[in-house]
Each structure stands twice: as C-alpha cells, then as structure tokens.
Amino acid sequence: MAVLGSTGSVGTSTLDVVAALPERLAIAGLSAHSKWELLAEQCRRFRPRVAVLTDAEAFQRADRSVFPRETELLCGDDAVCALASAPDVDVVLAAVVGAAGLAGTWAALEAGKTVALANKETLVVGGQQVMGLAARRGATVLPVDSEHSAIFQALTGYTANDVAKVVLTASGGPFRGRTAADLESVSVEQALCHPTWKMGPKITVDSATMMNKALEVIEARWLFGLDAGRIDVIVHPESIVHSFVEFVDGSVLAQLSPPDMRLPIQFALTHPARVPGPARKLDWKTLTGLTFCQPDRATFRGLDLGFEAAARGGTCGAVLNGANEAAVAAFLAREIGFLDIARCCRAVIDAHDYDPAPPLAGLLAADRWARQEVARWTRTRPRTARP
Known part of the structure; x- marks a missing residue:
C-alpha cells in the first residue's frame, strides 16, 4: 500500500495498523508535505521503495543520509500521482488534508x-466526478472517516433504496452548549483544544466550528448516493456511536467503538475481513450512558452551508471547501475571528457564479476563486484585535 499524508494524525495511525498486521499489509511508498525528519523515521521503520515530499523547500533541506538506501526520495505532486498509480501498489490510503489531496486520489482511481x-475534501470538491471515475475504472472507494465507516458497515448487504436516513454523529467540539455571544472572543488556543479527538489544527478548528460535519454531509451524499434530505446530524459528546442508519422499515443500525481512528482505518485496509488489531476496545463495564442532542445551528452556522452544498451540488462544494480552508488559515493566523469563518464562507458562497454541472477543471477554478475571495474579504473587513 501507499500512504499519502503519512506524517499527519491519520497517516501515523495508519502506520500503527500496518505495524500490527505485517502479514497482511506492507508499505510500498509514503508521502508527506514538509516533515522530512518524521518521514525519514517512518522510512527507516517500514523501508518503502519511494518517499515523496511535496514541499520543494523541505525537499532541498532534507538530509538524504537519514533515509534508507533502498528508499528513493522524490519531490512534488507528480511524484505523488506516480506513487498512487504504481503497479506495485494495491491500496492507497489518502490522508492529505484539504483539496490538495484530490490529485493523488484521482491518480489512484484512474x-x-x-x-x-x-x-473528505476530495468528495466535497468533486464528489460526482470522483465517484464517476471510480465506477468507470472499476476502482473502489472505502471510507476512513469514523462516521462514514460506521454507515458503510451498517449498510453491508443493503442499498440506498433500503435507507430512510443516515445520521452522522458529532462530538460538538470544545464549544458545545456555548452561544454565539460566548464565541465572539474565542482564541486560537481554545479552538484547538478538542475534548475527544487528537487531530491536526485545520481539522480541529473544523470540529470546533462544526464545519467538519458540514463537509461530512456532502461526503455522505456522494459516497452513499443519498440526497441531502436523507442525511442528518446529531451531537453525541462521548463519540462512542459513530453514526446511525435508519432503514425504510424503521430499524436503526449503529456502529459503536471508542474514539480511535485505527479501527476505521484498519477496516478499510482489511475489508471485508475483520481481524484483531491495535485499536482500543469498548469497555462495557465502564460504559454508563450515551447522550444525544440536536446541533445548535443558530450558533454553528457552517452546518447549514454543508446541507445547502449537498443539495445544490455543482460548484457549491468546491467553493465552500476552498473558502473554509482559507478562512481557517486566516483564523489560525489571527487575521479573523472564530465566528468570521462561517460568515466568510457564507459570503463567498453567495457571491460565487454557480455552475450546476462543472468539469473537473471548473471545480478547481472555483476552489482557487474561493480562496482569492476569502483573501479579499479578509482585507476589506475592519481589523480588530484578535485573541
């Protein structure tokens, strides 16, 4: 297998799974953006044929002597695509954060x-095109997000026609129960303090704004062939139930496990087999209760943008994703406030030239435009001190 984004939180968890299942899984190649020291450490551990850095400056700084002699170190997106499509690669774990992950996934499916x-951004930006390509090429897309893995598992043996609704669970992030007034002065450090999951900064902020759930709604729409009206979200702070599927006969199936990404990763890599692995097991003796509540859409306005983009399709997903990535970056740089992320995304969605059936090039252009529009929005917004 090849792991794209091996130095991120999902990538490192994936390598834990590979290390635990050496009789089933072997690494042909790894890719990272700029963390060449960690990439080199991973290469010494797994001895891949190829390692790729996508950041040119990091590639120039990298000390070749700390990489294994049998590992060829390459640079750039073209090298990632070559790795993803290489003959000795059977499975590609696509864990690059953001729209940057689309190219490697596309090459693998091709x-x-x-x-x-x-x-998830791959399907948010180009879900119709990506799933269409997979169908044409006989490729398979298996979800790794815990919520979509839960739905996938519950749907085994069933089709979209059997489904009344899927319900994605959300932890609620660090600000569950807080009002919009409470969140006007949220700091970057507060937004990065997730109560349940350990993730990278962009995904952690997305969880705090609930934009991650908005993106997952769009992802579910394309993964499972469901219209937006058959997708819902519920807040579940314990993060034990990872999603529900309600069938047309009224039955509801859910998948439960501790919040450990190694389980959905392993299920995707070993599917359809279920084998012992490194993920934590649910301790039924300590499980005292599961709580659920409706999301506060008046405070976490990004959630409605996901349902809107899932319903409209076309360029909406690409614009929403591009705007959100740029807005989160601006928040992390303390250029805008926490609630400005959703405000900015709303403004960009409203201003964009909607195309209901864009080609892939049109989606990529919409993504670029959205990022430029966020930069303009940020420049023209009155500057205030940011926490």
Whole structure:
C-alpha cells in the first residue's frame, strides 16, 4: 500500500495498523508535505521503495543520509500521482488534508486502485466526478472517516433504496452548549483544544466550528448516493456511536467503538475481513450512558452551508471547501475571528457564479476563486484585535 499524508494524525495511525498486521499489509511508498525528519523515521521503520515530499523547500533541506538506501526520495505532486498509480501498489490510503489531496486520489482511481479515503475534501470538491471515475475504472472507494465507516458497515448487504436516513454523529467540539455571544472572543488556543479527538489544527478548528460535519454531509451524499434530505446530524459528546442508519422499515443500525481512528482505518485496509488489531476496545463495564442532542445551528452556522452544498451540488462544494480552508488559515493566523469563518464562507458562497454541472477543471477554478475571495474579504473587513 501507499500512504499519502503519512506524517499527519491519520497517516501515523495508519502506520500503527500496518505495524500490527505485517502479514497482511506492507508499505510500498509514503508521502508527506514538509516533515522530512518524521518521514525519514517512518522510512527507516517500514523501508518503502519511494518517499515523496511535496514541499520543494523541505525537499532541498532534507538530509538524504537519514533515509534508507533502498528508499528513493522524490519531490512534488507528480511524484505523488506516480506513487498512487504504481503497479506495485494495491491500496492507497489518502490522508492529505484539504483539496490538495484530490490529485493523488484521482491518480489512484484512474489506475483502478482501491482507495481508503480519509480526505473528505476530495468528495466535497468533486464528489460526482470522483465517484464517476471510480465506477468507470472499476476502482473502489472505502471510507476512513469514523462516521462514514460506521454507515458503510451498517449498510453491508443493503442499498440506498433500503435507507430512510443516515445520521452522522458529532462530538460538538470544545464549544458545545456555548452561544454565539460566548464565541465572539474565542482564541486560537481554545479552538484547538478538542475534548475527544487528537487531530491536526485545520481539522480541529473544523470540529470546533462544526464545519467538519458540514463537509461530512456532502461526503455522505456522494459516497452513499443519498440526497441531502436523507442525511442528518446529531451531537453525541462521548463519540462512542459513530453514526446511525435508519432503514425504510424503521430499524436503526449503529456502529459503536471508542474514539480511535485505527479501527476505521484498519477496516478499510482489511475489508471485508475483520481481524484483531491495535485499536482500543469498548469497555462495557465502564460504559454508563450515551447522550444525544440536536446541533445548535443558530450558533454553528457552517452546518447549514454543508446541507445547502449537498443539495445544490455543482460548484457549491468546491467553493465552500476552498473558502473554509482559507478562512481557517486566516483564523489560525489571527487575521479573523472564530465566528468570521462561517460568515466568510457564507459570503463567498453567495457571491460565487454557480455552475450546476462543472468539469473537473471548473471545480478547481472555483476552489482557487474561493480562496482569492476569502483573501479579499479578509482585507476589506475592519481589523480588530484578535485573541
């Protein structure tokens, strides 16, 4: 297998799974953006044929002597695509954060590979095109996000026609129960303090704004062939129930496990087999209760943008994703406030030139435009001190 984004939180968890299952899984290649020291450490551990850095400056700084002699160190997106489509790769774990992950996933699907998809933005930006390509090439897309893995598991043996609704669970992030007034002065440090999951900064902020759930609604729409009206979200702070499927006969199936990404990763990599692995097991003796509540859409306004983009399709997903990535970056740089992330995304969605059936090039252009529009929005917004 190849792991794209091996130095991120999902990538490192994936390598834990590979290390635990050496009789089933072997690494042909790894890719990272700029963390060359960690990439080198991973290469010494797994001895891949190829390692790729996508950041040119990091590639120039990298000390070749700390990489294994049998590992060829390459640079750039073209090298990632070559790795993803290589003949000795059967499965590609796509864990690059953001729209940057689309190119490697596309190359893998073009080559007919099985893609274990942890990069939700790929389907948010180009879900119709990506799933269409997979169908044409005989490729397989298996979800790695815990929520979509739960739905996938519950749907085994069933089709979209059997489904009344799927319900994605959300932890609620660090600000569950807080009002919009409470969140006007949220600091970057507060937003990065997730109560349940340990993730990278962009995904952690998305959880705090609930934009991650908005993106997951769009992802579910394309993964499972469901219209937006059959997708819902519920807040579940314990993060034990990872999603529900309600069938047309009224039965509801859910998947439960501790919040440990190694389980959905392993399920995608070993599917359809279930084997012992490194993920934590649910301790029924200590489980005292499960709580659920409706999300506060008046405070976490990004959630409605996801349902809107899922319903409209076309360029909406690409614009929402591009705007959100740029807005989160601006928040992390303390250029805008926490609630400005959703405000900015709303403004960009409203201003964009909607195309209901864009080609892939049109989606990529919409993504670029959205990022530029966020920069303009940020420049023209009155500057105030940011916490």
